[in-house]
Amino acid sequence: MVAGSTDAKPVLSVSGLKFAYDQSSKQESNYAISDLSFAVSQREIICILGASGCGKSTLLNLISGLLKPLSGKIELAAHNGNRRPIGYIFQQDALLPWRTVEGNLMLATEIFKDINKSEAAERINQYLSTFHLNQQILKQYQSQRSGGMRQRASIIQSLMFNPDLLLLDEPFSALDFYTKLRLEGEFYQLIKERNKAAILVTHDIEEAVAMGDRVFVMKTGGIVTREFAIDLGPDRSPESARGTPAFGELYRAIWAELQAVMAL
């Protein structure tokens, strides 16, 4: 399928990817992912929509290395050091509850001794301001914070590993509407300004159109039935995108495609 925007460096390239949970099965109908190819570039956000169990999360697990593909290639752009340049953010935050927020954010420095602690502390400060969080939360435990704050901290936790590509599995679905809107905006800005890339799995068409540069509609078997390019102007934000006339049209077109896919 089509590669991302032209001037940006590629971050991920997937070609001929196949996967089945029952690896002995040769039947194509049992494939969770059947022959998927696409690429992601820097500053690009890909949103994947589809019914539950269609293979969205399986795809993220394959890209992150949690699952091994049956065949096909997953190529990640070269990265400094031997670390996998990927961050994975789940629906629920993955903050370790027995550590303070700071302890969680510094986790990367404990796993990789080559990450400098004072530089890490500096980066934490930068990310805190990106996500409008204050210093006080660093000394607190996760249980003392709201869902939105926890998810922000969880994103920063992933960013501390300095990934090029962020994989997000319905990260905003458990949040209230206003928190979700704010967090979407902050996250969008982060990807664009820091030259990251993201693959966002969601059930929310509105979120997909507001955040995505491309939206994939997926059906059972991990087959992308249609890809929508979202062009809502150069200086868009998820919030401003929602007010444009094209937004409604895209929403309807994607909804129609989803309905067709789910009826199959």
Place this chain on the structure above:
Amino acid sequence: MNSVQQKSATRFDLLLYPIPAILFLLVWYAYTLNNPQRQFIFSSPEQVISAFVRVVQSGELFHNACVTVFEAIIGFGLGTTGGAVIGLSLWYSRVVARVAQPYITALATVPIFALAPIIIVWFGIGILSKVALAFISTVTVAIVQSYQGSLSVEPRYLKLMQVAGASRWQTFKLVVVPSSLIWVINAMKLNIGLALLGAFIGEFISAEEGLGYMIVKASGVYDMATVIVGVLTLIVIALVLTALVTRLERHLLRWRVA
């Protein structure tokens, strides 16, 4: 609002706590009053108090209690620590865990009473055999609980470590061990009673000191009052040790109440 309600409930509870004990004492007192026959079988509150004063003054109670507490605590410490280390390590290898399982189950189901004579023959009638019995009573609980804890780690924490590229040892150290701490502390709570039981059974069977020895000796001469003093002392020791573990729990798991 909620915390205020909880606080007043606790204060109210404090007033209620002694009521069953006072009722029991009154019934006991009335039942045995001026009846030497019943006093011989059931003793009486007054006799228990005078027996208590006697064994305190002679130093007998303090010495025997110290011996039992020492045996139980050493057995408890070795059993719980050793069991937790073994149980958590089983996380490393599913094969070893599978092979070990029937042995652990076997060890856990053998009544400590059945093992006691063997242990006393092996380790003698001194303190060592009681420590060994307290150890055997506690080690299996610690193994089972901590292994269960290592299997109950929230999957997304493991995913986080795996995606980050953490080694197995780092995952063990940074996620599995701290996450299993709740289970290890639960094992500690269960093990206090079991360690005391192990030490006590050892003393009961063959010993020259300790609360078990004191109780057996007193019951041999139908000195019910001293027997009851021994039992009450055991209860107090168990309560104090449990309170200590609860404090430790509050400290180690402070993030839960935070």
